[in-house]
Amino acid sequence: MTNKGKSDSTPVDVNDQTGALDRIKTGAFERNLALTKMGAGAGANIAKHAFRNLFRSGESKDQANREFYKRQADQLVDELGKLKGSVMKAGQMLSLYGQYFLPEEAVEALSSLQDNTPAVSWSFVEPQLLEILGAKAVGKLDIARKPIAAASLGQAHLATVVETGEQVVVKIQYPGVANAIGSDIRTLARLVSATRLAPKALDLTDVFNELRDMLERECDYDLERQFTEAFHERLASDSRFIVPKVYPEFSGARVLTTRYEPGLSVSSPQVQALSQERRNRIAKAFVDLFVTEFFDWNMVQTDPHFGNYRVRIDESGENDQIVVLDFGATRYFEKSFVDSYAKIVRGSLDADRDEIVEGVLDIGLMERSTPDSVLRGFGELTELIVEPFRKPFDPRVPERLYTPGGAYCFGPTDLPARVGQKAALKMMSVHFKIPPQEIIFLHRRIVGVLVTLRTLRAELRLHELLKPYLYA
Template sequence: MSDRDRYRPVPQGRLSRLAALGQIAGGVASGMVAEGLSRLAKGERPHLRDLLLTPSNALKAAEQLSRMRGAAMKLGQMISLEPGEFLPPELQSIFAQLRSSAHFMPPSQLSASLSSAWGPDWRRHFSQFETTPIAAASIGQVHRGILSSGRPVAVKVQYPGVLQSIDSDIDNVATFLRLSGLLPAGLDIAPHLAEAKRQLREEADYLREAEEMRRFGSLLADDDRFVVPAPVEDLLRPTVLPMDFVEGAPLETLAHAPQTQRDAAMQAISELALRELFVFGHMQTDPNFANYLWRPSDGRVALLDFGAVRPVSPESARDYHLLLQATLGGDPKAVRDALMQMRYLSRAQTERYGRTLDEMTRVVLDHVLKAPEGLVDFSDRGPLVEIRERAVPIFADRALWALPAPDKMFLQRKITGLALLSMKLRVRMPLSAMLRDYA
């Protein structure tokens, strides 16, 4: 898709956003009918979920969510965070579109947003401002500029109407999920939807994000592995966040770097997550590739996004500490008990699939605790494939699905996301030694 094709106004009104979601439903429904007729003609009896999760339907949904931006796209990004072994290659590549970029605001909508924040003469603050974004995501897009003082900056501009549309977007997407049959009828997701709304409202508050940026700048001031930009205080607004422009390469480019550089960068990011969980009491919970830059010149990692920083409750820190100790102890039953305490597993699941769950846990424990030279090789996907094969009947038993406490879902998203980044970058890490520092 060329940059010219990516300019789309952000639908702002409640009805216009509902209509956009309706277009997803309509497009998917027509695709389901066509696919269903095709399979019937071949003598097959397709199931509803099989018709829903086709590559063509995923492409329609991803494209429309990318045009909408806001909470609807953010939910799509969260849902898409899965390892390749659990998604067909077609769906994996399509969902990657949601993680990488959104459409752009047209220049007129951008100028109106900046005029609202800084006044109609907003350009007087800059000697140079690039109207073509250097990045676009679910909540806002980022522009490069140079202030009149000569300071290079990156300016994050929030899409208009995003904050006001969060509740309705999430409610509407949840309705479509229920109607689709993807969620078990008895699964209570109301607390998790409420938590998602709360977190997304916080992400849309750029004053709060600037505060977290200052917090992490202070916490990491003596850690030369990281670069944390500082906000431009006098131009900071609730919907506009100017910050230092940081030079660097996309984190994905690490995939082509020497093994030692890949390992060092990913170990730094992973150790930061452990400190966030057990020391800082605040964790940046969005593991998106775009939230990091890698600097080949000095090997440092730039941290770019602090909107998804959230406090870690003492209860959650305690529960993860118990899980960490159970893991290091190498006891599958203790790990199972810890996961039940965190509500990742239900008692009914453990009663029906206890032996299988213990076998899956043993695969993970052996991979972590018996790694040659103490280095876990994340390029070895054999354990993940082995777990997937054992997990199929458990996932299929939808009546026993369990959800953890809402606050843990966002923490776990970061932890799972870092594991997937490590696989993507084929890193090796002394994981058990890293964990023992916090046991």
């Protein structure tokens, strides 16, 4: 959920509450009851499916299994979407881990749990606001009753600071969400087991523990305020970026108020209509920001949702800017992890399999007992992933993906498909482990950057960008 600009959407009545939910289920009993009912239904579906499979064989059974997984996953997603709160957010996060152990149908369904959800009525969130800020502080704001964005953990309302006239966004966490995290994670774990979406013998305890830890961080608005202020300070002198100012007087553990910074989605017609040169500059800024976050700051905003990166078009055409929003998913990375990851990238660019293996072992993707053939096979995958960062006209890159000047063309690239095909072959080894959360969330941001570059149809030469960090 973000401080989203509305300049690329239809104006709305900010006080119209038509269609808003009266409340969300946050009590452990009522949430568990809803999910327990679903678990019972899932169990009945499993029994029927298993019985019918006794009379199927071959291709017919495979197709039936795929349809069964899709029904189970769709049912799970439908119930999570109704409940909102931490259990819905956990479902979103589970899709990131799930690519390593869930059926494709389940990953696709869980990935559909987006943060664009029905709003909750003002009467439900106002008590939270008053409890955290107090009536005196709230009285200094003229707050629109209808939110400009609603998500799984809370919603954002446009407001005006009465004394100064400044427009701000007040992000309010749903009451009871933070207290429900432990119960929600336990219930989700039982549901994944009940729906048989994960292999029965696979111990997912660590995965769900990590989901709980991450949710607790995202519900800590004091921590998010600190990250927002850190990014604001670090990017203040870079005219390519805008990070909203924080208003501490109107912020607390469950409320965060920042300056309203409007902008456009990278997929909007206005941004898509910009010249190739301007789109390239915006795209280059996206890459610069990520590389700086990871290698220089060791502090990365890991949620690549389009709503978190808006574009503000400069009418003169000189300085289009990126508005960077929502720092709840920001993570610190240990310097040792960054250095080890750099080994993998450097080894992949230089075709140095020994260095790739060293980096893979350092960060815990595989173990020293892993057969050499598996380790080196994984190197083939990483060498493909770094394709856009190779030197111009590298023979390992399809010639059609270079401009005459040697820039990599992100618009027509089929790299994600090629990576997926190779990953399916290399990562299905019994020696491959579910990656640590650092890898999963770092790769979420990397994928987000690449999707943004493809959406902008960017043409970039990126090899020089990494050299200072890899070969210093």
